[in-house]
Amino acid sequence: MQSFELIRPESVKDAIGAQSERSAYIGGGTTLVDLMKLGVMQPDHVVDTNRLGLDEIEVLDDGRLKIGARVSNSRLATDARVERDYPVLSQALLSGASTGLRNMATTAGNVMQRTRCPYFRDPAKPCNKREPGTGCSAMDGINRNHAVLGTSEHCIATHPSDMCVAMAAIGATVVVEGRKGTREIPFEDFHLLPGDHPEREHDLRSDELITHVVLDAPLEGAVSTYLKLRDRASYEFALASCAAIVTLEGTKVTAARIALGGVATKPWRAVDAEAALVGEDATAKMFEQVALLAFQRAIPLEHNAFKVELGQQAIARALRDAVQQASQGEHQ
């Protein structure tokens, strides 16, 4: 770990002023400090966000939920409004990491967390994301944990967050502030596909600070579930996960949101599957069919081909579990 200067601004304005190409904001530090110790991220200055406030959760007049960038994953997961209106988010958060990590981790830090690709974490190995143009070690290496959706020939790393999968399903806006003012970025546009530039992970300029994430108003009468599949029962990143939100009229699906984790290079909305499901009967068979659609464009590699089927299973089961709640009269 290289020496760095810790800057502790008291206002958002000062924080933005202190930020540069060679610095990094720090939330809980559970990603950043880890990567600094490995020599993967080497900021000269670390700009602390701890004194900026940004730790409120408030319901806006239009029914949306505004979450401060510094709200911890634990607090967000157990917030009464989140538990009531967005249980899928609460479940996703609680399925991630460990209690200790969730207590430290912040909302903005979680959105911004880096991939767990082992070659990214090993500065001795080529990696286009860490050092553009050096090549992708994972492509022909150990790639069991890597993505099958949204990949490019330059990078196949997953975005590892659970929280973001639920947010993608719910619909959200990332509010950022920089020297040029405030911007609102739709959640689905915030994370970028690797394409030719895997080093660019999001639509955030170097001075910009995430101040809030605003969740869309909850879908009226929706049922939902977050399902995470992994090797061991807890404390592991997803091999495949699915956040499913549906509304029903009788047995017919009237709206569907399906987002995937563990299988894609960014929090992934399975829009084809969603479209195919709306208007159809909510049957196990139907769920299996739309699950296939979600992986039509999957590109499996040597060790991760099983993720296609696993992801399909996650979708089918998540939808079934969600709909089962409806039949048991348990809404959201």
Place this chain on the structure above:
Amino acid sequence: MSDQTLGAGPKRIDGRLKVTGQAPYAADHALDNTAYGYGVFSTISRGRIVSLELDAARAMPGVIEIFHHGNFPALHHTPSSMAKGNKVEETRLPFEDERIYYDGQFVALVVAERFDQARAAAQAVKVRYEEETPRANLEQGVKAHGTKKGKGNHSRGDADGAFERGTHQIDVTYTTPVETHNPMEMHSTLAHWPDGRLQVFESSQGVVQQKGAMAKIFNLAPHKVEVISTFIGSGFGSKLWMWPHAVAAAAASREIKRPVELVVPRQQMFTTTGHRPETEQTLKLATDDQGRLIALSHHSVSTTSYTDQYVETCGSVTKSLYSCDNVSITHRTTEVNRGTPTSMRAPGAAPGLFALESAIDEMALEAGIDPLTFRLNQFAERDESQDLPFSSNHIKEAAERAAEQFGWHQRNPKVGSMRDGREIVGYGMAACNWEAIKRPCDAHVALRADGTVYASCATQDIGTGTYTIVAQTLVELTGVPFERIEVELGDTSYPKGPISGGSWTTATTLPAIAEATRHAIDELKTRAVRSGGPFEGVDVEALTFDNGVLSFEGKRIPFAEALSTMKLANAEGEAHTEGADTSKYSYRSFGTHFVEVRWDPLLANLRVARVVSAIDVGRVMNEKTARNQVEGAVVMGIGMAMFERTEYDPRTARVVNNNYAEYLVPVHADQPEVDVILLDYPDTAFNEFGARGIGEIGITGLAAAVANAVYHATGVRVRELPITKEALMGAV
């Protein structure tokens, strides 16, 4: 005091120190003026160092010195003899030359005023390598240069011929991956040289061996080296023998004339402190038309390093568990570019029994016989490999009791036939087995004038409860309660004790402690009857010692009072006890595991729901710590069955999953109900207490029991560990 004697289940005497953070581990010891070391580790696996760029690092704050092959002091190799007490697993010294044999090998050591300064400077060192194509795994090793003969081979009868004659045959190959020990406490060394003597605080399972090796390497008289390891955050075998970091720290300290502390980072716990090697095991079994085993061969190849030959003796149990006239066991090794492997909990037997007990299951099914019945019919009555009787063997009772408790007889043998909602239930079983060894040991015991009893021995408590059972032995022999007992272990200034490994600590240490206690009591009595003693003139044979009290014809004097009267500080006893006599008996421990797995086919989700294990380890010395060892080993066995695998990039031989997030071990949520039956039949042919040791047996066979249960649930015979989702997906 009955709740503190042997066989009872008192709590650990060091428990409070540990949970309150007062127990000092190696790196907790603070010495004035300590400097901190941090390694620069190779990022290639095979080749040589061409140059090191050190200027930038040298100029960084706090840097005192940077050691590497160009300036490291010349040292000596240890002959590496366990019998002589100087064994190491990797004989090559750190910085010996510019060669690179494995990823994560020490190429330099930065020593600085502070830990963070050493680490920052270490990362600033630039190394240029000339890289050669590494052999990254067993397959590549065998392809490049074949295999070499290993130790522990055995043959009787004609296994190949008998196989050909068999009515039912199986010929199958199993593989197991590299596993990394991953104790919580990292390897660490704090070394210094007071008055030309070397004193080392180390996280060690074998201080006596490390002392001997250090003396050889630094060319010192043995009494000039002291190794201290009072508390250990576990080792699982990785801390049995000293690794290069300890030599590096001691040499650096001598050079800079200051204490040096060196903690091995978690990533290098995967490279330079041992691992369980990869194995490939071919099993050929045949039965006659009655289902009797007539041929059994077990041929294994395991990986080793280019610097040393470590042999994973996979067939060690196969020799003697089943009765069979025609047996062939071979062990071979192939070199790969990995650090030197070492013993990991139940070395040989853990991977070996995965293969053997899976194959027995396959054989039983092939012969159309229930796997439990098949085993009960063929467990050996005597050790046919040595032609000796077992000292004590209750494996059939273990199998029957565990089967009963588990409900094996409710099993529907048809694959996939037992369902519970979305889940398919599978039942599987396997035998477990481990050798019992008792080695020579010395001990010292004192009855002290303040009423306390003191014992010391240079063995270690690696978290298993050795402090506690030594105290229990003293309670048993002196009647003095825990509150007045002091036990010191883990320091080479105490009498020579065994490594904490091989499950032999209990059987080795307690007889020596007991003997020393009896000598101390004799000394007390001898003094007491002499002139001026409280029992002056009494025949020493007539004087008794019970519950801490000397008595003769109604005169009763507690030992503390007797010593005070005589103005003596203490009455001491020393003892040397010998290893077990292996000419009359074969000493082994036995047991069985029964496992229930649940497979959700539509979610590719496998879990172990229930385990019942019956274990025959002779006398149980402490009910709590014994049970705890088996439960822990079962959980570790679940990790071996389903999660653990150190992954090496096949192109670079570099470890890929070198952290706790990606190297998976079971977490609490993976732990099933574990029911442990301790048979508790004292094996008095083995030692006076009848205890054989319990640290390792619990992990043996467990992975096979899981795999056998998985087959029963899914119809998929997994012959490659760990059992992953992808291996089972697509199963009906």
